[in-house]
Structures are given as C-alpha cells and as structure tokens.
Amino acid sequence: MNEQPLLPPLAPLPFNFEPYTETMTIASMRVIQCDDGPREYVCEARNLSYGWHADEPILDNVELKVQPGAFLIITGESGHGKSTLLRLLAGLEKPWGEHQGKVFLFGEDIWEVRTRRLRELRRQAGFVFQNSALISNMTVEQNIAVPLRYHTDLDENEIREKARFWCDRLLLTGHENKRPALLSLGMQRRAAVARAMSMEPRLLFMDEPLAGLDARNVETMLSLIANLRALQDVAIVMVSHDLQPAHLLGGQVSLLLDGRLRPPRGLGDLLNSVDPRERDLVRSQAGLKETQE
C-alpha cells in the first residue's frame, strides 16, 4: 500500500450549492446499454432476485450497471428492499432457494470467487451503514485506522496521519479520540464515511446516509459527498428516501417499484415521468405536492 498515491490536499467544501444543472450530470451515472463485458463497470447486477418465499420476491430480476465515478441513487418505498439490494451488491447477502442472479464487483462474480478474493474486492468498495456500524469500543481515529492497520503495511505514524487526514476532511477534527457513543448522529455518519473512504475505494455504497439528520447536517453531508466525488472520483451507489442529493449533486435516480429496479434517469425526467406511479413516488420523496406541478 506504500505505493498508493498520496491523497490530494483538502479542497474547500462547496457549502454553497448550485442547484441541479445539466453540466453537473456529466460526471454522473451513465449506463451503457450495450454489453461491453462486465469489466466496464465497478458494480453490476444481472437478473438478481431475492426474497423470503419463492413466490414473493422482494427483488425481481434486478439489472444494474455502475460505471467508475458514477453517482446513482436508489429510491423507493420503505420495506421494498432498497437496503437489501445494497447489501446484495456488497456481497453481505446472497440469494438463496429459488432466487438467484449474479453480482459483479470490478468485473468479478462475487459469489464465484474465493472468499479471500471477495475480501480483496471489498477493500476497493466502501460501505456506509445506516446506523454507521462503528466499532463501539474504539475511538473515531481507531475506527478509521482499522482497515488501514489490517490491510496495509503503513507504519503507525502514517496510519495516524491518514486517519487524521480523513477526520479533517470529514469535519471530525477534535473528535478523533471520542468513542462513537459520544458523537452525534451526524458525526457518526461522517466517521463511517471516513472509515469507508480511508482505503480510497473506487466504489462507495451508502445506505440512507441522510436519514435522521437535521437540515444542517444534511447540508454538511451533501457537501462532503460532493467533495469526495470531486477529489476521489469514487462511484457512489446511495440508497435514500431523500432526493436532495440528486437535486443538488446531480446523479441519476433508479426507482425500486414492485421489486423491479427501473432504469436510472435524471431527477428532472422522473418528475415529469409519464408513469404516474414513478411521478408520484419521486414527487413524494422530493417533498413536492401534486399542486406544485
């Protein structure tokens, strides 16, 4: 890991967002419909089905392709399998029984490769859990250092430096030595992002990163996500009820309806979709009423 390039210096956080524009979508999610082979994508799901009963799939033949640097938001109603889909993509769940399908991370079928190889692939894919899932008996700095200490040959000073760097970038300076229980929800989320980003992954899964945060923390988190995307060129797959990220950061939105993942589209397209279910769902998630049309 010593040969890994040093991270670029901390860029100023773009707190003043420009509203959603077409130019912002240039770096956003693009799905190539033609089949160029799975190595084109950092993450891909093919015919992915999942459920507790054979005749009641939660996810039904989900198709998903994520390109390097893309930003995809998966949204849908509560309890309809968004988080499960994210866990399947990260290899934390596996279809069983009648349900099947394939998931590729960086071009490799995660259920075909050996466990050791899967762990190597996961090093390149961070995951931010809804409840942060920080190790409770470790400080913020120790949490961020866990993957670095486990996977790299960096000495303790370098690890500390890197952990401090990510604390700084995620606005956690001064809280490095606190345990997760002493942090606010927003700080916990940011610490979880810092931990996920410390290995400089090419792909970041985020499960409801904005849930339960107040407006100020939502703004901070969105700023940080924008900053990460600008500096790290990391592909982000985010599950969210909140469509503010799509509105403010660009990116494409995929709707999970009746277990099927609709093709990703821009927020503007979805708000004016001809399908009333899509339109209603997006409007409700975006906090818009029918009358505001």
Next chain:
Amino acid sequence: MMRASLIRILSRLGEAAAYSLPGRIVRLGVRTVTCLFDGPRTTVRQVWDILVQQVYFTGVETAPIAMMLALLLGGVTIVQAATVMPRFGSGDYLGAVMVLVVLRELAPLFVAFLIAGRSGSALASYLGTMKVGQEIDALESMGIDPVRFLVLPALLGCTVATVCLSLLFSAVAILGGYVVATLIATAIPQFVALHLPFGLFMEKMAGALTAVDAIILIVKPMTFGSMIALIACHHGLSVGISPHEVPQGTRKAVVLALVTVVFIDGLFAALFVLPQLAEMVP
C-alpha cells in the same frame, strides 16, 4: 446399490453432525485455527493488539479475584484434609493432597468457571452486540475476516490467559494451603504433624507431582480456555438482528461452556486418572 445407499446415509449423517451445535463449534474452531496460518501478513499487527487486550481482560483483570479464591480454596482443602490426615498419622500426605486436589482438579476447574462466567459471557455479549449493530457486517464490508479479526485473538487470548491463571491459581492455592496448615498446627496441638518447613513441604509436593500432573496442569486449562472462547464466540456470532437475542446468546454460551468444561474434565479423568487407578488394583 447397497454401497450407494450406505454412502448416502453416511453423508447425511455427516452433514447432520456438521450442522449440529457441536459440529458448528468444531467448524468454527477449525476455521479459526486455519486463520492462524492462512491470513495476510499485514493483519498480524491488528490481531496482536486485540490478543493483548483479550489477555489483559481475561487474565490480568481476573487475577486478583482468582488469587483470592485460590487462597481460600487452598486453605479449605487443607482444613478438610486435616480432618482425615490424623488417621494416616502425619502431614506427609499434604503434598499429595495438594497435587491431587488442587493441581489436577480444582485449579483448572475453578479458573475455567471463573473465565466462563466472566470472559465467556462478556465475549458472547460483545460479539452479539456487534452483530446486532452491524459491526460484523461492517468488518466484512471492509474486507476484514471477522473470524481472524475477532475470534482468533479471543481464542488465543482466552487459552493463554486460562493457562497462566491456572498456574497462578495453583501456586497461590498451595501457598494458602501451607499457611493454613501451619496455622492449624500452631493452634491445635493434635495437628502438630501438619507443620512442615516450607522447603520440606515443597519437596513433598514435588515428590507427589508426576509427569502426568504436569501435562494435565497445562493441557487441561488450554482445552478449557479454547472451548470457552469458541463456545462464546459461536453464540455471539449466532445472534440474529434483534437486541433481545444478545442476552439469550450470552446465557446459552455460559451454560454450555460450564457443561462442556465439566464434560472435558470427566474425559481427562477417564484418560489420565483411570489408568493410574487400574495400575493400583492388585
């Protein structure tokens, strides 16, 4: 045809055994031991840190209570022995009593009970809470093997701590026994034979100590410690997604650990003591 059905029956039996509770614990043990030799070199540092923490929690923090217990137990053993010893005439048997009772049985057993109650329960609830809080999933998502990261140091730490505590327990119990024997001999004239110079007492004890006792003193606590850790880790990692499963898993872990310790103690008796008894029969 017969052969095919026999193979099928055997494979089903094997599968059932592998997925039974003892089978799952053994599988976890095998996986953990495999991790010891089959992990990335970079992981040693992190695993070592957790191992040190585990030894500290299981061994060092338990030492004061273990020593107090050992002192009392050594004394009680001698008091009980003193009631029988006058029939044999002297305190010549003190060493043998201490070796037989304390080194072979009480020290490993008491230390195992202490560790099962203290560290086994803590380990099971810690891992269970981690499971419920998705911390295990978080480790997996970072490409970290939870067995290597959590179970391996717990297993090694618990085993090392149990052996060390058992030796400490034995030493303190013997010392306690000697002190109590001296006090009894001083206070009650009929028991004056119990009073021996410390050097002679140790000499008699060393004389009573056989190679089998020395092996038992090390191997028994090793087995107890590793089984307690494996059972605790298994029950901790078997917790589902609900917090109410954590205390249930902890309770199951402690009960099973205690039962297993007694069962293994019985096996040791069958393996090492019964052959000795058989030799004594004319």
